[in-house]
């Protein structure tokens with residue numbers, strides 16, 4: 001475990017210093033106890049010999065002072081080492097996550113990353129210090145005591161030396177069981193967290209279906225499972241814990257018997273026996289503490305394992321000499337085949353098409369046909385298994401990550417905003433933007449009307465995830481970001497569900513303005529007839545293949561898949577408009 005921890009921490013300086021301090025303290029503790037032997041020998045005579053005891057008393061007093069000073073030094077070093085270690089782990093995790101493919105960030109992986117950067121990093125930092133020290137003491141103090149006991153009687157020292165490995169063997173078993181219990185308990189705790197998130201997210205659906213008790217029942221099941229796992233862990237660890245305590249008790253009784261026999265046959269005097277019994281208590285006490293530490297040690301080992309597994313996730317491969325200038329804005333896919341990690345069928349199979357620089361391409365297709373996957377691969381959330389994706393003629397794998405991210409803007413259906421002001425959310429696209437640039441981007445995306453309506457204008461906080469804005473308003477923030485960063489490639493996932501008429505008009509107009517700039521190439525997953533009509537080129541996907549490609553008018557005339565989808569979208573839209581006007585009249 002120490003090896004694993006050492007590999008995780010690039011600069012173990014503080015931790016090593018703390019370990020060295022604790023080791024010196026542990027040995028000093030053993031030596032101080034050993035000084036009892038000559039002191040008691042000198043004082044427990046019929047005629048106490050203060051002269052012989054004096055140098056040992058002075059040495060013990062000096063040792064005590066040094067021990068006290070080391071404790072004073074070690075306490076702040078311990079706190080600093082704990083936060084330093086947690087900080088180093090967090091930085092490593094965050095740096096590593098920045099190099100991972102964006103497609104890696106599934107809800108499950110995000111939860112694992114969150115848990116590792118918060119709970120696991122803090123626990124490793126705390127535990128390395130709070131149990132590392134006692135674990136060193138619990139091992140080194142008994143070893144030193146064995147050493148000093150040799151000076152009194154080698155037979156008792158031998159007995160100590162036998163008790164220690166037997167106790168450690170019993171401890172290993174207790175530790176293994178504690179570790180299994182910890183893994184099971186962690187899994188049960190993660191299940192509770194997962195069900196709690198699910199319960200929160202599913203509330204509207206459950207209530208609408210009158211099934212709110214269903215979610216509560218699933219939550220209760222998870223809580224019951226956690227309780228069962230906890231009790232099972234306690235039950236399982238009872239026998240090995242008792243065995244360990246039994247070994248310690250038996251060891252003490254054996255030391256008592258051997259010391260008494262040596263006293264009776266005159267080999268040892270009363271002073272030596274008293275000293276030996278004090279040493280025996282101090283020898284067994286730290287060993288006894290180990291059983292409490294072992295569970296925590298294994299919990300820390302498990303946390304280290306989780307952090308190591310995350311750090312072992314392979315990052316996106318980088319080119320040796322990445323291209324830092326985008327030479328053009330054409331987008332070209334050739335023979336792209338891609339299967340999601342863990343998936344069995346390809347989401348895209350042999351997809352080839354080209355978007356001319358400055359053009360707008362609408363991607364259409366039934367649900368699951370691969371539309372979103374095309375945009376994810378262009379933005380390099382993942383690399384395809386076969387084929388290539390070129391922007392301006394350069395393979396995206398050869399492009400510098402920064403250059404790619406600076407050149408591309410992605411407008412998702414569901415836009416996530418940070419719980420900050422609307423201004424800061426927009427500035428994310430260009431932190432040094434002037435106020436005039438912000439205003440211009442907002443005007444182009446029709447976000448200016450939203451800002452005017454907000455109580456504190458640009459300084460209004462948008463709530464977690466942007467919850468104080470409507471879906472359409474959040475999309476306008478996202479489109480304004482694309483304007484502000486002057487992205488040369490824009491990938492848009494147009495909202496499939498209905499927006500209110502005002503938002504729909506505003507978002508459509510903002511998308512049209514983005515597309516109107518011939519310096520920009522736009523790919524839009526389109527669901528609205530107006531967007532489809534305005535596109536230069538249409539690509540119809542079906543089951544991960546390109547089924548049709550052409551102009552919107554040309555493809556409608558063929559009566560194929562695009563024509564059918566177009567009619568569906570058109571019907572849905574007229575039906576919505578009829579319903580809205582009926583509601584307004586009513």
Ligand SMILES: Nc1ncnc2c1ncn2[C@@H]1O[C@H](COP(=O)(O)OP(=O)(O)OP(=O)(O)O)[C@@H](O)[C@H]1O
Nearest residue numbers: 340341343347365366367368369370371372373374
């Ligand atoms: N993260 C993922 N992991 C595994 N499979 C995925 C993932 N995302 C999509 N898929 C699968 O890949 C295929 C294509 O999905 P994609 O999201 O690209 O389709 P789509 O046309 O955008 O669908 P929709 O219109 O419903 O959004 C589907 O079979 C889908 O189940």
